[in-house]
Amino acid sequence: MNTPAEIEHVRLKALNNLWIHNRDWTEMAESGGPHVITSGKGVRVTDSQGNNWIDVNAGYSCVNIGYGRPEIAQAVYEQINKTPFCPIGTTTEIVIKLAEKLAELAPGDLNRVFFSTGGSEANETALKIAKAYHNHRGEPGRYRVISRKGSYHGMTGGVLWTGDGPAVQKADYGPAYPGMLHVPQPNPYRCEFGGKTESECATLCAQAIEDTILFYGPETISAFIGEPIAIPQGAPVPSKEYWPMVREICDRYGVIMIADEVVCGFGRTGKMFAMEHFNVSPDIMTVAKGIISAYLPMAGTIVSDRIADSFSGGDSSLKHVLTNSGHPVSAAAALKNISIIEEENMVDNAKEVGEYFKDQLENMIQDHPFVGDVRGIGLFLAMELVSDRQTKAGFDPDVQIGVRLTEKFKSKGLIFRARENILHFGPPLCITRQEVDEIVHAVDLGLWEFEGESGVGRFA
Numbered sequence: 001m002n003t004p005a006e007i008e009h010v011r012l013k014a015l016n017n018l019w020i021h022n023r024d025w026t027e028m029a030e031s032g033g034p035h036v037i038t039s040g041k042g043v044r045v046t047d048s049q050g051n052n053w054i055d056v057n058a059g060y061s062c063v064n065i066g067y068g069r070p071e072i073a074q075a076v077y078e079q080i081n082k083t084p085f086c087p088i089g090t091t092t093e094i095v096i097k098l099a100e101k102l103a104e105l106a107p108g109d110l111n112r113v114f115f116s117t118g119g120s121e122a123n124e125t126a127l128k129i130a131k132a133y134h135n136h137r138g139e140p141g142r143y144r145v146i147s148r149k150g151s152y153h154g155m156t157g158g159v160l161w162t163g164d165g166p167a168v169q170k171a172d173y174g175p176a177y178p179g180m181l182h183v184p185q186p187n188p189y190r191c192e193f194g195g196k197t198e199s200e201c202a203t204l205c206a207q208a209i210e211d212t213i214l215f216y217g218p219e220t221i222s223a224f225i226g227e228p229i230a231i232p233q234g235a236p237v238p239s240k241e242y243w244p245m246v247r248e249i250c251d252r253y254g255v256i257m258i259a260d261e262v263v264c265g266f267g268r269t270g271k272m273f274a275m276e277h278f279n280v281s282p283d284i285m286t287v288a289k290g291i292i293s294a295y296l297p298m299a300g301t302i303v304s305d306r307i308a309d310s311f312s313g314g315d316s317s318l319k320h321v322l323t324n325s326g327h328p329v330s331a332a333a334a335l336k337n338i339s340i341i342e343e344e345n346m347v348d349n350a351k352e353v354g355e356y357f358k359d360q361l362e363n364m365i366q367d368h369p370f371v372g373d374v375r376g377i378g379l380f381l382a383m384e385l386v387s388d389r390q391t392k393a394g395f396d397p398d399v400q401i402g403v404r405l406t407e408k409f410k411s412k413g414l415i416f417r418a419r420e421n422i423l424h425f426g427p428p429l430c431i432t433r434q435e436v437d438e439i440v441h442a443v444d445l446g447l448w449e450f451e452g453e454s455g456v457g458r459f460a
C-alpha cells in the first residue's frame with residue numbers, strides 16, 4: 001500500500017502531464033481528481049486511496065464482461081509469446097478466427113471484417129467504404145451522409161460531423177465536412193414532429209429520412225448511419241416500425257445503411273446485437289467496446305458480401321490502411337472476451353437483470369418529482385430528469401445538475417457521471433440484482449438530497 005504522500009505525488013503528476021478526455025486539469029485539481037484506479041473485479045473498482053466504487057457506466061459503456069478476468073490476460077500473454085504482430089501484407093490465425101467468429105455472429109450476409117482500434121475509426125472506415133462502393137459503381141456524386149440529431153458516432157475528423165447534439169463537440173473544429181445531413185431522432189418522449197404515440201413518432205422520423213433523400217436527390221446520398229438505440233439521447237428505443245422502414249427507404253434509393261453497434265453490440269441490450277430486436281440487417285455494422293470489453297483497443301467494420309465484393313478484382317481494392325488493423329494480441333483478447341460472454345450467458349443476464357433494473361428505476365417515478373422518463377432495454381437504460389413533468393422543461397445551467405448529482409452519487413459509492421439531466425445506466429453485463437439494488441438505493445438517496453436542496457420532494 002502506498003503512503004498518502006506517494007498517492008498524492010502520483011495524482012499531481014497526472015495533473016501536470018496527463019490529458020484526460022473532455023476534462024481540464026484545473027477543474028480536475030479543484031475537485032480533488034483524478035481518481036487513480038488500481039484494480040477492479042466484476043462491477044467494482046478500487047482507487048489508489050483504497051476507495052471502492054461501483055462503476056455504473058462500465059467505463060465508457062465498454063467493460064461488458066466486468067473487471068478482473070485473468071483469462072483475458074492469459075490469452076494476451078500466450079499470443080504475445082507466439083507473435084505480437086506480423087509482417088506487412090500478412091496476417092495471423094487468431095485474427096482470421098476472430099473475423100470468422102464475427103461473420104458467424106453478425107446478422108444477414110455481414111461476412112467481411114475490416115478491423116480497427118476504436119468506434120470512431122470503425123465508423124470512419126464504414127463511411128469510406130460506402131463512398132468508395134458508390135464510386136466503383138459509377139456514382140461518384142453520392143457523397144452526402146444522413147445521420148440523426150442526438151446521435152454520436154465518434155470524435156475523429158469525419159464522423160465528428162455525423163450525429164448532432166450535446167455529446168458531439170464541434171464548436172472548435174469547423175468548417176464542417178461537406179454533405180453532412182441530420183434528421184430527427186425517434187425519441188417518443190420528445191418527438192420533434194409532435195408524434196402522439198411511439199409508433200407515430202417512429203413513422204414520422206423514418207419518413208423524414210426519405211424526405212431528406214428526395215430533397216437532396218438520391219444520386220447525392222451515400223449512406224445513412226444510426227445507432228439502433230442512441231446513447232446520448234438517453235436510450236430511446238424506437239418503436240418497431242422504425243428500423244424496417246429505414247431499411248426499406250435505404251433499399252429504395254440505393255443508400256447504404258450503417259448500424260453503429262459500438263455501444264449496443266455484444267449483449268448490452270439483451271441481444272447479441274441490438275438490430276436483432278428489430279429483425280433488420282444493415283449493409284455495414286460497426287462494433288467496438290464490448291467486442292473486447294475494452295481490455296485492449298479493438299473495433300471492426302463488418303460489411304455485407306454485396307458491398308465487400310465490389311472491392312475485389314482489378315484495381316478495386318479498398319485504399320485504406322491502419323497500422324493496428326487486425327492486431328493479433330487484441331484479437332486473442334477479443335475472442336476470449338466473446339467466449340466469456342457466450343459461456344456465461346451474459347446476453348441473457350443483460351436481458352433479465354436489465355428488466356429488474358428498469359422496474360426499480362420506474363418505481364422511483366412515484367417518489368421523485370424530477371424523474372420525467374425511464375427508458376431503454378437490457379442494461380442500456382436511462383432516466384431523464386425534468387424540472388417540470390408537465391412541460392418536460394430541463395434545468396437552468398446555473399443549477400449545475402450534472403456536477404452536483406455526480407458528486408452526490410460519488411459520496412454514495414458510485415462512479416456515475418450524470419450528463420446534465422440524463423442519467424445513463426450501462427453497467428458490466430455480469431451485474432447481479434443485489435448490485436442493481438445498491439445502485440438504485442444510492443441514486444434514490446442522491447435524488448432525494450438534490451430535490452430537497454431544490455425545494456421539492458420529501459426532504460424539502
Ligand SMILES: Cc1ncc(COP(=O)(O)O)c(C=O)c1O
Pocket residue numbers: 060117118119120121123152153154155227231260261262263288289
Ligand atoms: C455509438 C458510438 N459510436 C462510436 C463511438 C466512438 O467510439 P470510440 O470512442 O471508441 O472512438 C462511441 C463512443 O462512445 C459510441 O457511443
